[in-house]
Each structure stands twice: as C-alpha cells, then as structure tokens.
Amino acid sequence: GIQVEQSPPDLILQEGANSTLRCNFSDSVNNLQWFHQNPWGQLINLFYIPSGTKQNGRLSATTVATERYSLLYISSSQTTDSGVYFCAVEQSGGSYIPTFGRGTSLIVHP
C-alpha cells in the first residue's frame, strides 16, 4: 500500500513564528487531506487539497501531486495551534479508504 511520511515528527515554536509541515507520499493520490487534533483530542478537518494551494486564515496548504508531497504552512503561530497535524491520502486506483501519516506534534509556547 501507499506510504505516508510526515516531517518533522515534533516541532516547538515560540508564539508568532512561522512553520512548514511536510507530507510525503509514495504513490499517486486522488485525495489528500490535512487534519488538526488539539491537545484535548478534538479533531478538525483543515483542508481537502489533492492539488494546488488553498488558504484559510493563517493556514495554507500546497500539494504538488506530481512530486508526491504536500506542505502545510502556519503563519504567526498561536498557542491554540498546538496539537498534532495529520496528513491523509487516498491512493489512486485504490480503495476509498485513506492512509494516514503518523502526524507532526506541534507545541507553541506563549
């Protein structure tokens, strides 16, 4: 099956800093999503982005499907950005079931 690798596994930032999270995948995909899980376990679907770039406030994501990676940008980070960011991909020609990466754990200090 498809492999999904996220980097870095852990990230610590000072409030106000910018960061880039990366998701690499090993095969062609039909679908790619980014999720955020806050420290209390609540999961939020951030982006559906099989290709191109999308922005939502301080967050933006870019997927370069031909090179098999996606990037999540966080600008002017806030303490509420802390948590784990997951990438999930749906392999082209595969089942509908997505494969998740192990996530990037982000801590933003005030």
Add this chain to the structure above:
Amino acid sequence: ETGVTQTPRHLVMGMTNKKSLKCEQHLGHNAMYWYKQSAKKPLELMFVYSLEERVENNSVPSRFSPECPNSSHLFLHLHTLQPEDSALYLCASSQGSGTSGTQYFGPGTRLLVL
C-alpha cells in the same frame, strides 16, 4: 461543539461483553464515518456510510459491526473484543460523498478492553 455527539464518552468492557457505540449528527449531513485512533498506530478509517452505501476498510476485524439506520445516526456494535482494540473511536460526518466534504468530528469514545 461540532454538531456531532458520541455516547458513551468512556467505556470499559470485558472481552466477552457486547456493547455499542452511538454517534448522532445534527448537521444535516449525508455521510458518516467511524475512525479508530490507538496509541501505537496511525489513525485508521474503519467504515464510511455515504448516500446509503457502505465502504469498509478490509483490515477491520468482523468483531466490529457498523449500523447506520438513517443519515443522522451511526452505531458501532462491538463483540468479543481483544485488548488491542482499546483505543479512541471517533465518529465524523460530512456533506457529500467521498472524502471531498469537510468532516466534522465528535469528541470520541475512549474504549478500554480488559
């Protein structure tokens, strides 16, 4: 509050018990999902109900049985579970088929199998 509720929030069961997890969405969505999040493995999508069709992750054992009586309610029936099934079980809903719709997650049911 995301509009997706799950009950119970915590559950402890023995390996011979039968229990059910319940999920209800108040968002008017037409797709619902069960996810499993365990400490040692990546998030796993178990089942999807979308437009009255069900998609299953083939890796999910048969001791997990989903039921979706209508577009607002989703159940996960559990029987003869194993300790390795202990995990956080998350429900989600979205509008639209497939994973193109934004998913809204419930708070989860934390399950411990003894």
